[in-house]
Structures are given as structure tokens and as C-alpha cells.
Amino acid sequence: MRKSLWVIIVLLALVISTIASAGIWTSINSLTLKEVKPSKTYALDVVGLNVRVYEFDTQEEPVHHCVVIFTESKYKAPVMQCWKK
CATH class of the missing domain: 1.20.5 (Single alpha-helices involved in coiled-coils or other helix-helix interfaces)
Known part of the structure; x- marks a missing residue:
């Protein structure tokens, strides 16, 4: 047992x-x-890295515009910057 x-x-x-x-x-x-689709998505032409950019507006007041940048590298963290519209 x-x-x-x-x-x-x-x-x-x-x-x-x-x-x-x-x-x-x-x-x-x-x-x-709630899933929100980004308003813009695009890739940056950077040698040796796959860089993707997502832009979106926040859903709550005050409304901010944010940009998030992702790179496919285990040594690079995503970066996000937001500012008031």
C-alpha cells in the first residue's frame, strides 16, 4: 500500500x-x-534578424498608441513603447 x-x-x-x-x-x-488585433503589423529589414513590429491603440481611457517589437533571438527581449494619442 x-x-x-x-x-x-x-x-x-x-x-x-x-x-x-x-x-x-x-x-x-x-x-x-478580449483579443484585440493590432492596427498595423510589419517586418523590418534588418540583416541577420527577423524583426516584427505590431502597432495598436489601448482600449481604455486615456487612449495610448503602442508599438511592440519582437526579434527571433533568445538573447533579445521584446520592446514596447506607448504614448498618449
């Missing part, structure tokens, strides 16, 4: 760690969020 309890505990720990690392909780929590 004790051995089967340990097996269940170990399997449960493996399942929980797999779910947490897969981002399932993030997906579940974001189901209620």
Missing part, C-alpha cells in the same frame, strides 16, 4: 510539473481576455 502511494505521488508531481511548464495554466487564465 505504501509503495503504491509513493508511485501515485511521484506520478502526480510529474503531471503537475509538465502542465506548469507547458503553459496550460496561462492558456486557461487567458480564455476570458
